[in-house]
Amino acid sequence: VKLLLALALSIVSSIGGFLEVGSITTAAQAGAEFRFRLLWAVAIGTVCVIFLTEMAGRFAAVSRHTIADAVRERFGVTAFLVTLVAMGGTSLLVLGAEIGGACVALQLATGIGFQWWALPVALALWLLLWRATFGFIENGVSLLGLVTLVFLAAAIMLRPSMRDVAAGLVPTVGPTDVARQGFLAVNILGASLTPYIFYFYSSGAVEEAWTPADLINNRIVAGVGMSFGGLLAAAVVVVAAMVFAPRGITIDRLDQAALLLTDVLGVWGFRLFVAALAIACFGAALEITLAVAYLVAQGFGWTWGENLRPRQAARFSLVYTGILMVGSAIVALGIDPLRLTNVSMGLSAAILPLAVVPFLFLMNDRHYMGKHRNGWVGNAVVTVVIGLAFVLAVVALPLQIFGG
Amino acid sequence: MLTDRSPRAALAVLVAFLAVGCGRAPETVPKTAVSWGATAQRVGEAWLAGEVPDAYAARTLRSARERLGAEGHALRSSAPDARAGDLVDGLAALEQAVARLEAALGRHDRGAVDGATRDVAALTRRLGPWARAERAG
Numbered sequence: 001v002k003l004l005l006a007l008a009l010s011i012v013s014s015i016g017g018f019l020e021v022g023s024i025t026t027a028a029q030a031g032a033e034f035r036f037r038l039l040w041a042v043a044i045g046t047v048c049v050i051f052l053t054e055m056a057g058r059f060a061a062v063s064r065h066t067i068a069d070a071v072r073e074r075f076g077v078t079a080f081l082v083t084l085v086a087m088g089g090t091s092l093l094v095l096g097a098e099i100g101g102a103c104v105a106l107q108l109a110t111g112i113g114f115q116w117w118a119l120p121v122a123l124a125l126w127l128l129l130w131r132a133t134f135g136f137i138e139n140g141v142s143l144l145g146l147v148t149l150v151f152l153a154a155a156i157m158l159r160p161s162m163r164d165v166a167a168g169l170v171p172t173v174g175p176t177d178v179a180r181q182g183f184l185a186v187n188i189l190g191a192s193l194t195p196y197i198f199y200f201y202s203s204g205a206v207e208e209a210w211t212p213a214d215l216i217n218n219r220i221v222a223g224v225g226m227s228f229g230g231l232l233a234a235a236v237v238v239v240a241a242m243v244f245a246p247r248g249i250t251i252d253r254l255d256q257a258a259l260l261l262t263d264v265l266g267v268w269g270f271r272l273f274v275a276a277l278a279i280a281c282f283g284a285a286l287e288i289t290l291a292v293a294y295l296v297a298q299g300f301g302w303t304w305g306e307n308l309r310p311r312q313a314a315r316f317s318l319v320y321t322g323i324l325m326v327g328s329a330i331v332a333l334g335i336d337p338l339r340l341t342n343v344s345m346g347l348s349a350a351i352l353p354l355a356v357v358p359f360l361f362l363m364n365d366r367h368y369m370g371k372h373r374n375g376w377v378g379n380a381v382v383t384v385v386i387g388l389a390f391v392l393a394v395v396a397l398p399l400q401i402f403g404g
Numbered sequence: 405m406l407t408d409r410s411p412r413a414a415l416a417v418l419v420a421f422l423a424v425g426c427g428r429a430p431e432t433v434p435k436t437a438v439s440w441g442a443t444a445q446r447v448g449e450a451w452l453a454g455e456v457p458d459a460y461a462a463r464t465l466r467s468a469r470e471r472l473g474a475e476g477h478a479l480r481s482s483a484p485d486a487r488a489g490d491l492v493d494g495l496a497a498l499e500q501a502v503a504r505l506e507a508a509l510g511r512h513d514r515g516a517v518d519g520a521t522r523d524v525a526a527l528t529r530r531l532g533p534w535a536r537a538e539r540a541g
Contacts, residue, residue: 111459247442248532250435252471255464256443262455270456 009139010221011228017142018229019151019236020284021101022094022191022345024277025338027233028260029251030184031240033177036160036168039237041185043169045192046230048388051381052356054222055363055374056198060205061214063368067202068298070362080299083358086351088292091196093344095288095323096330099125100337101281104254108274115334122328125285129320134207134306137290141283148232148280150272154264155235158242165238183399186392187342190349192233193389196291198355203294207307212372239264254338285327293320350396352389360386434531437475437495441528444468444502448521451509458509465506472499491531498527 030038056067063070072080103117128137173181210218243263244250251257254277261269290306297304297316310317330340360382363374374382444465451461476495501523508516 107463108460109457111457111463247446248435248438248528249442249446250439252436252439253467255460255467256439258456258460258464259443259446259450262446262450266453267455270450270460 007217007220009143010217011225012143012146014142014221014225015146015149015228015232017138017145017283017287018226019145019148019232019276019280020191021097021277021281021337021341022187022194022348023233024101024236024280025251025254025257025341026184026187026191026345027236028240028244028257030188031237031242032244032250033184034181035241035245036164036237037172038181038185038188039165039168039234040171041188042192042230042234042237044171044388045189046226046233048189048381048385049192049197049230050222050226051378052193052198052359052385053201053226054219055359055378055382056202057205057210057218057222058215058372059362059368060202061210061218062212062370062372064206065368066206066294066298067199067358067362068295070368071358072299074362074365074368075358083354084295084299086354087195087199087295090344090347090351091288091292092323092326093330093340093347094194094196095285095292095327096335097337097341097344098281098285098288099327100331100335100340101254102278102285103331104337105274105278105281108255108258108270108277114337115332118328118331121282121285121331122324125282125289126321126324128286129289129306129324130310130317132306134204137286137306138204141279141286144279145276145283147272148276150261150265150276151232151235151239154261154269155238157264158239160238160242168237179399182395183346186349186396186399187345188233189388189392190345190347190352190396192230193352193355193385194345194348195351195355196288199295200287200291203291203298203304207305215372236260251338253336289320289323289327292323293317346396346399349389349392351393353386353393356382356386356389434491437472437498438528438531440468440471440475441498441502441524441531444505445521445525445528448505448509448517448524452514452517452521458512461509462506465502465509469499469502469506472502494527494531498524498531501527 027042030041059070060066065073068080068083071083099118099121100114102121103114106112106117106121107114132140173185205214205218239260240251240257243260244256249256249259257277258270258273261273263269265272293316294304296302296319297313300315302315303313304316305313308316331337360379362368363378363382366373447456447461447464447468450456451458472495476492476499479492479495501520505517505520505524508520
């Protein structure tokens with residue numbers, strides 16, 4: 001019973017922690033502008049993230065290594081530094097977007113400009129990282145994130161045509177605004193496959209001392225939790241398609257997205273949207289901050305761990321403190337969080353090959369994985385994802401120019 | 405492999421991303437205007453129904469008015485022909501209606517908010533053909 005409860009908690013956590021500012025805004029933009037037509041991008045992103053997350057967890061459970069450890073060990077310091085610079089830089093922008101999202105939620109609730117919330121939000125994040133354990137951060141905040149289920153409830157209440165929804169799952173682009181559709185599709189995939197997720201997940205598995213005995217749980221959590229999370233992102237597309245598209249409202253500012261649920265739920269729609277945005281962004285900001293701190297500390301061989309006291313992992317704690325200062329400074333400068341989100345999701349898509357290519361080698365390395373190496377299905381999926389990642393890397397910048 | 409050009413190339417890509425993220429194409433003016441007009445209308449309706457707080461409604465209407473003003477300015481400076489003139493006039497009328505809605509909301513005058521919301525809705529509808537032409541084009 002205890003094991004089942006732990007499994008249920010992990011699944012619930014991965015559902016509650018799935019949505020963040022990138023997935024909410026890109027899905028809302030896609031639904032508002034193209035109705036159900038870009039649902040396929042959400043579906044593809046979800047399938048890819050299920051497989052890659054499962055592999056990141058399996059790798060950590062079997063090898064007792066995090067992905068960052070193994071990249072440095074297997075590919076050398078130069079490869080690690082390239083990964084660190086690309087992922088660290090992009091993750092800082094994503095962190096700025098998440099802190100910005102939490103600040104916009106506070107602006108919606110209070111009327112006080114979002115920039116003024118940058119420092120209080122960063123301080124709250126820092127205090128939680130300083131004091132809390134990994135389990136509290138992963139499960140506590142993600143459980144609160146279950147408020148994002150309101151998007152699914154709203155989508156069901158709006159009774160969308162299942163035929164239109166199914167048609168949206170077939171990958172198509174066009175007939176008009178092709179560049180804009182491509183831009184949003186890339187950003188949806190960038191939001192689904194943000195590289196920090198895999199580093200955070202594998203580090204968490206090491207923090208929680210997973211062993212090969214956890215492999216089934218890992219598979220269930222990745223499969224069920226991420227599938228349901230993807231369903232929530234699809235629900236945002238559906239609600240935006242049915243509420244905004246008929247009125248011609250496109251999302252240029254996060255303020256506009258706050259009207260997403262008021263048609264269905266009235267005043268509670270506004271309140272629940274604010275709560276969902278705040279909690280989702282706050283939780284994601286915690287994960288990104290930790291992921292970058294993990295990446296740096298693991299790469300340089302420092303003592304690391306959210307379950308350690310700060311003085312036991314001083315350099316690790318210093319890194320997350322510095323990261324939070326940079327992330328909050330981006331928001332305090334007054335950069336529009338929605339624009340920052342779109343740019344950072346595009347960049348996430350552009351650097352995806354760096355995050356995904358190592359999987360193909362590491363998951364087939366007998367030294368790390370023994371008998372738990374990838375089968376042909378896993379390798380086929382990683383190969384497809386790598387192909388997709390290279391396409392995204394090539395088209396991300398042109399689509400930012402012509403469709404952004 | 406890292407070369408001494410890599411940091412500069414990475415910086416160039418980042419600058420390009422940020423630069424394009426800040427740009428706005430004049431040909432998207434009608435769609436953006438319809439979007440902000442419809443947003444203002446929905447905010448007026450939601451405020452009347454007690455669905456959104458005063459501070460949110462006031463801030464979003466200010467954003468709508470400012471954005472419509474910016475779009476009108478962008479259009480005037482990029483396409484000074486007769487057809488664009490009609491669109492510029494339509495945008496100016498919509499901006500004024502949103503300003504009236506914002507002022508009425510500031511006074512908590514429900515009757516004036518209702519009237520201004522209807523004006524915004526009518527003026528937004530008038531911009532519809534331009535937005536549809538833009539999509540088709």
